[in-house]
Amino acid sequence: MKVTKKGEEVEIIGTQPEVGSQAPGFSLKNLADKTVNLSDFIGTPVLISVVPDIDTRICSLQTKRFNQEAAQIEDIKFITISNNTKEEQANWCAAEGVDMEILHDTEGTFGDAYGLFIPEMGRLARGIFVIDKEGKLVYEAISAEIAEEPDYATALEKAKAAR
Structure with a gap:
């Protein structure tokens, strides 16, 4: 799959899971170094x-927006999820409140499972996934322009409908 970064084409490697299928499981560390598994949230839409890159403008806006919604x-x-280091994420969170x-995907396991890694950038593509209470993928949006x-x-509407 190809997307653009400021108009320049870049390629995402891997295959994204299909809407309607069981969401691929993952285990990633949070800022407290606790392992978080997708299976921890069965019974709750995710x-x-x-x-x-959490340290860039659009990623910052996106994360702050969903933080507001989460509240x-x-x-x-x-x-x-980003593949920034724990330290980069923690510093950003502290600065932005x-x-x-x-979660940090520094090993690339989430990127592999969800087909989001862009080798040319060494980063994950921008995307949103909504998973219902049973662990089924009900919405997927990979941004055509990073x-x-x-x-x-739409993402919030799909998440609310998954309750």
């Missing part, structure tokens, strides 16, 4: 926001 919606689990669950914000309204 919105996964994937950002290429207002109790029955949906919001997670942000963000307290949502942020430098643009995602469709928040």
Whole structure:
């Protein structure tokens, strides 16, 4: 799959899971070094926001927006995933006052499972995944242009419908 970064084509390697299929499991560390598994959230809808680099403007806007939504919606689990280091993520959260669950995929396991790795950039593609209470993928949006914000309204609508 190809997407663009400021108009230049880049290739994502791997295959994204299909809507309607069981979401691929993952185990990633959070900022407290606790392992978080997708299976931990069975029974609760999950919105996964994937950002290429937490220290860039659009990724920052996306993460802050979902952090605001997470504070207002109790029955949906919001997670942000990037392949930034734990230290980069922790520094960004401290500077921005963000307290949502942020996971780091420095090993590339999430990127492989969800087909989001861009070798040319060494980063994950921008995407949003919504997983229902049973662990089924009900929404997937990979941004065609990495430098643009995602469709928040549709993602939130799909997450609320998965409750």
